[in-house]
Amino acid sequence: MRRHDVAIIGAGAAGLSAALVLARACRDVVVLDAGHPRNAPAAHMHGFLSRDGMAPADLLGTGRSEVRGYGGVVVDTTVTGIRPDPAGGFRLTLTDGRPDVPARHVLVTTGLRDELPAVPGLRERWGRDVLHCPYCHGHEVRGRRLGVLGGDPGSHRYAQIVRQWTDDLVHVVPPGRLTADERTALLARRVEVVEGAVDHLVVDDADHLRGLQMDDGCVVACEALFVPPRFVPHDALLTGLGCDVDDRGWVVVDGTGRTSVAGVWAAGNVVDPRAQVVTAAGAGSATAVALNADLVDDDVRTAVRDLGPHTGPTRPHNQIEEDA
Numbered sequence: 001m002r003r004h005d006v007a008i009i010g011a012g013a014a015g016l017s018a019a020l021v022l023a024r025a026c027r028d029v030v031v032l033d034a035g036h037p038r039n040a041p042a043a044h045m046h047g048f049l050s051r052d053g054m055a056p057a058d059l060l061g062t063g064r065s066e067v068r069g070y071g072g073v074v075v076d077t078t079v080t081g082i083r084p085d086p087a088g089g090f091r092l093t094l095t096d097g098r099p100d101v102p103a104r105h106v107l108v109t110t111g112l113r114d115e116l117p118a119v120p121g122l123r124e125r126w127g128r129d130v131l132h133c134p135y136c137h138g139h140e141v142r143g144r145r146l147g148v149l150g151g152d153p154g155s156h157r158y159a160q161i162v163r164q165w166t167d168d169l170v171h172v173v174p175p176g177r178l179t180a181d182e183r184t185a186l187l188a189r190r191v192e193v194v195e196g197a198v199d200h201l202v203v204d205d206a207d208h209l210r211g212l213q214m215d216d217g218c219v220v221a222c223e224a225l226f227v228p229p230r231f232v233p234h235d236a237l238l239t240g241l242g243c244d245v246d247d248r249g250w251v252v253v254d255g256t257g258r259t260s261v262a263g264v265w266a267a268g269n270v271v272d273p274r275a276q277v278v279t280a281a282g283a284g285s286a287t288a289v290a291l292n293a294d295l296v297d298d299d300v301r302t303a304v305r306d307l308g309p310h311t312g313p314t315r316p317h318n319q320i321e322e323d324a
């Protein structure tokens with residue numbers, strides 16, 4: 001198989017934006033994608049200028065077409081490993097028995113997984129009326145009776161942010177988690193606080209969330225529930241290559257998306273849990289520009305080497321013409 005200039009793992013917003021820039025830079029690009037973008041459970045995507053309200057699948061479908069329109073290749077498959085190639089660059093192993101994919105550089109845009117509290121019914125309603133990001137979906141439920149499920153340090157602050165979208169908010173936390181100051185700050189903004197453990201979600205016959213069944217028998221009413229998940233990056237390909245991680249365990253990239261391993265790049269949620277679709281797309285695009293510059297440097301080194309030994313200083317082009 002021919003060696004690609006760049007193999008991109010992940011065809012979400014970050015990967016496809018990078019692929020578009022690189023394909024338009026006349027690079028040989030292959031994008032390998034397992035087909036599970038993070039926002040797939042949501043019917044609509046918000047906050048992306050000029051694409052607000054679009055279905056997530058439509059954005060990515062359009063992106064794939066644009067990449068293919070410039071000669072980029074997009075393949076549905078899962079990458080299980082990346083290893084340095086003794087011949088230079090890297091070789092990618094795929095799940096489905098396809099041959100390894102060789103590439104000069106790799107860009108990992110594999111996103112992250114949202115780990116939710118172990119409350120029955122939460123996962124099934126994720127992206128519908130169980131939500132994580134008020135900037136993505138808060139406007140659609142503004143003014144309604146909303147809940148915030150807490151527990152982790154900082155969840156009171158998250159509740160204060162969700163309060164921006166409604167005057168009717170309840171913050172449900174396990175007993176004893178809030179400090180006196182945190183409780184005062186919530187009550188000062190008329191956020192109701194309920195302390196207790198959630199047993200399961202209450203859903204009506206029309207399949208709408210109605211509240212939280214607490215294990216003491218009470219029901220806490222709400223029409224949508226905000227839940228801060230634990231973000232788990234899909235970074236095994238990067239850590240397997242030995243990329244440096246920070247003290248939280250997240251792979252480190254510089255401002256251009258470069259990891260600590262030469263030729264290995266990363267962008268989007270896999271290295272930045274705060275990235276939304278538009279910022280993941282921006283990071284992918286910016287990384288592609290830096291990556292292409294690195295390939296150009298490499299192309300220059302190769303061209304000079306292939307020129308072979310020559311004697312004397314190089315003369316300017318116009319001087320050669322005058323001599324002739």
Ligand SMILES: Cc1cc2nc3c(=O)[nH]c(=O)nc-3n(C[C@H](O)[C@H](O)[C@H](O)COP(=O)(O)OP(=O)(O)OC[C@H]3O[C@@H](n4cnc5c(N)ncnc54)[C@H](O)[C@@H]3O)c2cc1C
Pocket residue numbers: 009010011012013014015032033034035036037038039040041042044045046047048077078079080109110111112114126127132133136137234267268269270275276277278280
């Ligand atoms: C329910 C929900 C709703 C959201 N709504 C919004 C919204 O309205 N607006 C907004 O801006 N943001 C929203 N987000 C956030 C948004 O999903 C992310 O910002 C965005 O998906 C990040 O893009 P990404 O390219 O980094 O990763 P992703 O979009 O997750 O893409 C990663 C891709 O890599 C693939 N992949 C992973 N591992 C491999 C592998 N080993 N081999 C091959 N492929 C692999 C995955 O299958 C996936 O297709 C929402 C998130 C959730 C959970």
